[in-house]
Amino acid sequence: MIDQSAARALHPLEVKIIVTFDAGELIDSARVRDRLGFKEGQDQQAFSWLVAKGVLEEADRQTEVFYELTPLGREWHDKGTPVRRIFMLLKEAGPLSLPDIAQRLGLDQKTVGSAFGSLSKEGVCAMDEVRRAILVKPELPQSSLDIEALLAAAFMQGGSVSEKALSPQQKALMAQIAKKRGAQDAPFRIAERARVLFQVMPSVREYREAVTALGMTGEELGAITPEMLEKGSWKGGHFRPYNLQIQPARVIPGRRNAYVEFLDSVKDKLVSLGFEEFDGNLVETEFWNSDALFMPQFHSARDIHDVYYIEEPTHAKFIEEPYLSQVAAAHEHGGTTGSRGWQYQFDRDFTRRLILRSQGTVLSARQLPKANVPGKYFGVVRCFRYDRVDATHLSDFYQTEGIVLGENVNLRTLLGFLEMFAVEVAGAKEVKYVPGYFPFTEPSIEVHIRHPVLGWFELGGSGIFRPEVTRSLGVDVPVLAWGIGIDRMALMALGLNDLRELFSADLESVRMRRSQYKIQ
């Protein structure tokens, strides 16, 4: 039994054959074209589909020779053969030299030469004493007329003529003017085509039953065309159902980068939590990168942030005052910050040394002098580390950092923010806080979360900026500082396990990359 979906999937060409011919009949291209009005090619398509379905079986196969018009043959048919054109020209214009004829007819000399040759062989033309072609007989030779007849016959039959349809004389003539290969200078090309005879098999009845039950006739409408709509010819017709299970073709759309989109989602989330974005220079000074953050110029804490130095210029021209003096004082003896300082001679030359910023906290420090109270600021910024590049280290990468200023912020509000980030940004269900260490915060807290997929891991570091940092930069209220590591979440969201992949240059892998994260 043929089910409905199989019947629906039949092409109108198949349907037409199924409803027209009965089991046991023998059909071929000629018969199908004649009976059903199929165009060239449609018959072959329908036969191959139906053979695959077992509705047709090949019964007999004969190779048949066809003579196809070449572009030159079509030109001869349209404009006349060179022989006829020379004959007509001489008849109208009288004696002419061969170059003259070539020029007037727009033909090349070789073509004119060979046409003239055949005309003189037939005694229709001759050369006079001044080497001009003249007409000797008033009519074209029979061979020329025979060629024209062949051209016309082929043209009438869609561009080719079967060898079977030719008389012996025509065959002999065709042998002279048709070529199998390199036929561009011949009017006909010899082509062999198989003529296949198919037998209609008994299964055609099952198909016919199914097709008839669905009311299919093979006259269903195919693609909807503008003409169809203009004329309204679709009205009253049936639309051919398509095979809806077919694999669609691939398209390559313009697309955002999945990693950048992920970073944007984090930015949007932070904006929604009331944070204002900051940004800054890739090249910074030791001053802003470390000194302003109260990291002593001599201390091993500086080792954490091994930095890249700029070759030229080596130093900034100046550091903004009064921050330089205030920071230097905080380092040396605490200045007015209430600290005893690091008790050493602050190097005002070294502090101008130009580097590639090694931590996003630089921008937090730079924000302090211009920040509002209350104020919340963040940045997702590129940082540079003196690290060997591998699956877990990059020489440049994004850090997400920020600050919160307020009269009443404290350790508990810091924990409140960390909880908010854990839940809102990272989708954590469980959060824990452990004491941490950062040179610029006191107290310092690390936040660990239990991620639904990654398990417990450190989401970020945070703390309350030391007074040596804030007061030196003109801020008198407590400032919460935080940084969250989103790279692991990014890798997971993108289904990757190598940080280098985030910045992949490979187009195909970037094109295929999908975000699997949920926008909270």
Place this chain on the structure above:
Amino acid sequence: MPKIEVNERLFFALAEKTWTDKESFEQDLTVAKAELDEWDMTGPADGERTIKIELNDTNRPDLWSTAGLARQLRIYRTGKIPSYPFFASRKKNVTAPYRVVVDKSVREVRPWLAGFVAKGKAISDALLRDMIQTQEKLAWNFGRKRKSVSIGIYRIGLIEWPVHYRGVDPDAVSFVPLQETRTMTLRQILEQHPKGIEYGSILMGKPIHPLLTDAGGKVLSYPPIINSADLGAVQMGDTDIFIEVTGTDYPSVALSCAIMACDLADMGFDIENVEVDYEYDTPFGASVTCPYYFQEEVSVSLADASRLLGISLEISDTLAALNRMGLCAYSTDGTLIHVAPPEYRNDFLHAFDIVEDIMIGMGMENFMPQRPTDFTIGRLTPIEGFSRRAKNIMVGLGYQEMVYNYLGSGKDYAEKMQIPANSLVKIANPMTENYEYVRNSSLPGLMQTEGVSAKASYPHRTFEVGKVALKAPEANYGVVTHQYIGFLTSHAQADYNEIASHVAALMYFLGKEYSVREAIDPRFVPGRQVEVLVNGARVGVFGEVHPAVLEAFGVVMPCAAGELDLDMLLED
């Protein structure tokens, strides 16, 4: 951050607790800001198992040793603060059985020395390894790779007292250093001995080098480079040792000495003092008996601590919390808390440093997160908003967004792009030549993509929005950072007209009127490239990528590309 290996049995004995599972051990480590790195529990607990631990607090070198870390955990649990009665201080004189004389010749090169003698316990293999580890961590991490602090350990039996610390001519003195059998001058040691090569830079260019000898003139060591093979080779089974610390920063030297002394005292050694007599003054007088308690009392008000922690602190709870951290704290008026730092700590720079110890002492579980209440308006930077508009337009034009690293090689950024390398910001200390320059364009990234993506179906249309570093001699930093958008189209028919149409669409939807002027940029084909001008200012360039560039990147498909300065467009 320092990482140490502790002998499991030694550590548990000193901490007075045996841990059997990682989770509770990790939890207990948090009071010392320490993290369990590796603990292979598969072998038998026969005293040979080691635990690797990472210490996060670079200001607490006292925690970087088996005894020091165990001490913090022990005190936190028991509340019992150990006493180290052998310390001398401003208020307390102690008679020292040993003496070191510091000659004024050493003042300019490495002026400070502290030391003590430890006796009465045979040094086991585990103990020796631990002592060497502590010595190395202090000298490397805290002492800045021996620059400000280095430590020597000696067998006391062979030393003739007093010991002399002086400056000498590096070519005039010679001795047999550790790991050697021949006599070498100090200069030869610097040039040929592995330690000399490693640490020689500390003494580079100094006419006088430090040397430690005994009363008989035998060399103890050549600080901070190497000990003598004779007096400076401590072995298993030794019971009496002399430990000295030299350096350039007095508090660091005194603290390192204190840490070593407390550690050895915790391990059961008797500590005996060494008097160090200088020919010049130290912050604590010309004669200092070591170990010396040099720290000063610090104080914080209960109100400040309460405000910072966000809870209302009670004085008794606060003192108890500080006690758990090992701090002797007291208050006379109930509002101001005074803390005498322990002998082995010197990390109280500001009153707020006490607050963190209160926090850890009380336990994190006593601080409930509080939702912030201050209202603020969130917003993106103007350039971010503008860039997003540009990105959306490019996506609509069928372009795939890319993101690239900002560091790369001179080959990719300059040579292949046919531009001079001196137009780029160069790193003075690159780790490898693969990351030696900061980019000044996103086109090298887009070209790299073409170089590796010939198999990806065409057309390729890519773009990137990101930062570039541009040289700007007049700017304070000599370099400015701008946000660029770079874009590239690559396929058999990619040409000037296509990229020009895309630029036109982009600029129209960004609302920017522009004109073009023929450009001469080696990255593009002459006569098929233009500068983009907005109000007379050059904001970008686009054109057909020069075949020489394509060839350099191994690309055999025509490319047209360009880039625009979004910061300039935004300002306009």
